Amino acid sequence: MGGGGSRGGGVRIVVAGDSKTGKSSLIVSAAAESFTHNVPPVLPPTRLPDDLYPDRVPLTVIDTSSSLENRDKLIEELKGADAVVFTYACDKSQTLDRLRTFWLPELRRIEVKVPVIVAGCMLDKRDDDQAATLEEVMSPIMHQFREIETCIECSAFKHIQIQEVFYYAQKAVLHPTAPLFDQESQTLKPRCVNALKRIFIICDHDMDGALSDAELNDFQVKCFNAPLQPSEILGVKRIVQEKVLEGVDDRGLTLTGFLFLHALFIEKGRLETTWTVLRKFGYNNEIRLNDDQLPPPLKKHPDQSVELTNDAVNFLKNVFITYDIDGDGALGSEDIDDLFSTAPENPWEEAPYKDTAEKNVLGGLSLDAFLSQWALMALLDPLRTVENLIYIGYADDPSLAIRVTRRRRIDRKKKQSDRNVYQCFVFGPEKAGKSVLLNSYIRRAFSEEYIPTTDDHYAVNVVKQPGGSKKTLVLREIPERRVKKFLSSKDALAACDVAVFVHDSSSESSWKRASELLVDVASHGEASGYDVSCLIVAAKDDLDSYLTEIQDSTRLSQDMGIEAPIPISTKLGCFSNSNIFQRIVSAAEHPHLSIPETEAGRSRKQYHRLVNCSFMVISVGAAVAVVGMAAYRVYAARKSTSS
Known part of the structure; x- marks a missing residue:
């Protein structure tokens, strides 16, 4: 077996190193295929002949100055390099030391991560009595700096291994070692x-x-x-x-x-x-996979979401059966690793997908949990989801694996949603019970230990509705400290089907903060046009409520035109009767209901009604005048005829 590669945009190689180490002579000798005596201090960009190497890829070599006054230019060139050739003089050992102590560390400092070729120039000037071989000299440096692909000695004067320097540089770009092979473990x-x-x-x-x-x-x-x-x-x-x-x-x-x-x-x-x-x-x-192996970027409005199609879901059901070798109805961690062994990595081992689905006592995923994980991926990162489907064997047209849902504002007008996957944003003050709610959703054991949530995190599961239908519900916890920044975006609520506001029913301060968050979110929805259904959850129902909790929360829900607060106790598991997750899904299925109205929103609506009424009065007056004028003209015409 054998072959080669290609790179349409060409390769850009930057040559750097101490002054008088042969940089310019190296470039001129490669381009002219002979030694030139009068070489300028710094060459302009030099294009090597396309037919110089088998790949026939355009190769441009950039010469650089090592002087301090040209430092910014040097750094700019290095940052634009596909590969770097560092030179040292074979007859000056201090220039080799400078590679180790300055040039290679400098490349790391400016965070340039490209292949490096080390070229020992002026081989013809080296003392023949030098005992150490190139391998002995370079081995410790290459061990320290793994970015070095190749070390080579050359002579521009005698034209020894000049073309090889740039061949190895080009090859390191077109066929890099680092992604394929671990030099340490071989x-x-x-x-x-x-x-x-x-x-x-x-x-x-x-x-x-x-x-x-x-x-x-x-x-x-x-x-x-x-x-x-x-x-x-x-x-x-x-x-x-x-x-x-x-x-x-x-x-x-x-x-x-x-x-x-x-x-x-x-x-x-x-x-x-x-x-x-x-x-x-x-x-x-x-x-x-290259982008051309995937569907094009999706064109959708912010209030549209992405779901797996029935075709993709059926494919995943067959995959589940294939990897459920013992037939116990669950995939363990080893099964999941095996499933993703043809993908770059297991995507569920990293945020935001890690530990988001329900697991059985042995840590396995049921079919519903397995499909839920994929639904979450499709919602958050559709193209990466399709990419992973291809890795695990999906062979149909990739664009047939996902679908874009109808806009939520259209759902509101139609008073129903056609989605299979809903996303619920969970708001609330610290220690209100948001994380516990998410954990209970995927049946994790209750813990008294309080661990503050610093980043958004998710829980996903299948909710069985009355009548037997199934919907996938994604809960996304928004930490209190992130709410202000979160709401600074106009489209912050575009992806939200339902917003839930959790408060500790035993704490008046928790309720006040939750109600402030509710007003903030409702105001943002009114202003941005992304109104969302809202529910209030009174958590920690196992504790004694503060004195006026029921009156306060009931009054607010009535004033804002939403459902009464839903009491739950995740500690005691006393939320099954409230059917909290079914109620969240039901609110999502009827997006025209449970939309809170603020005082500002009511005033705005009243103003618009007054304006519309004014226009109507003016329109009616104009119509009456027009009708009157027409009647007058008819009357005048008749009068003229009779006379």
Whole structure:
């Protein structure tokens, strides 16, 4: 197997290092393919011939000055580099020390993360008696600075390994080592393994766990446009079997053997082979799918959401059955890791998806919990959701996996919603019981320990409605300290189907703060046009209420035209009778109800009514005048005729 890569935009290589270390001579010698005596101190950008290297990718080399007065320009050039060549003079050991003590640390300081080639220039001037080899000199530096891809010695005067310097630099950009291989452990990196595993599965057409000779040949033709001869296939399998016994079986090349081959290519410096394979299957340099493998960015209004289609849900149900090997109706953590072993990583191991769904006593996800997690992903990051669906085997048109819902303002006019997934924002003061509400939703045990929430966090589950229908409800907790900043955005409430305001029913100060938050949110909804249904939740019902709690909360709910407060006790589990989550879903399903009205909102409506009435009076007056004029004209005409 063999091949190459391509990069349409060209490669930009910046050459830097101490003064008089041969930077300009190196560039001129590469471009002219001969030594030039009169070289200017700093060259203009130099384009090397496109046919200089096999990839035929445009390559521009930028010369730099090491003087202090040109420092800003140098930093600017380094930040725009695809690769950096650092030079030192082979006859001046202090210039090599400067790479270790200044230039390489400086590159890290300005946070430039690109491949580095170290070029020892003026090889012809080095003392022949120097005992240390290049490997001995550079090994400790390369160990300290892993960004160094290659070290090479050259001579512009004698034209020794000049073109090789820029070949290695270009190769490091087009076929980088870092994403594929861990130099420390000398193993393929997990993301690379996962991508190659997915490619292996795609090429294993008969799904028998091995690539037959015919499948290997198809793979070779797809990636390198050339078939493999039977003797070549035999040779490949022999090499694998000599090193890894389980790499080949009677069905063909196994996944173990496939991965071994790629590790072998990389160890031998043939990174272009693995990169060609990855790119043929749509991967970029981060070993993620290219944008052209995904649907285009979605065009939607802020008050529209994104859901999985029935096609995607049915695919996920089949995936669940496939990975539920023991048939217990749940996927454990190992099953989930196995499921995402063909994706760059398990997306549910990081925020905001980590620990957001209900788990059974063994830590497994039921089918409902599994689908809920995917629904949450589709809601928050639709394109990444589709990307992960493709990684785990979704083969239909990616655009068929998600759908954009109807605008919520249209739902309000129609007095019903057609959504399957609703999002509820949970507001409230500190220690009111917001996090406990979220935890109870995914059936986590109650804890007395108070841990303040610093960032938004989510809980997602399926809610069974009266009549048997199921809806997915996402609860999003907004920490009190973040509310002001959150509401500073005009579209803050656009994604919200229902807002819930939690207060500690035993604390008057908690109620006052919750009511202030309710007014703030209601005012924002009125001003922005994103009115949302609101519910008040009186938490900690197991404690004695403060003296006027019921009167205060009931009066406010009546004044604002929303439902009476819903009492719950998550500590005692006394909220099943209140059907709190069903009531949240019901409010979302009827988006024209439970919308609070503030004093300012009422005044605004009254003003608009008065204005409309004024226009109506004027319109009626004008109409009467027009009718009167017409009648007069008819009367005048008749009078004229009779006379």
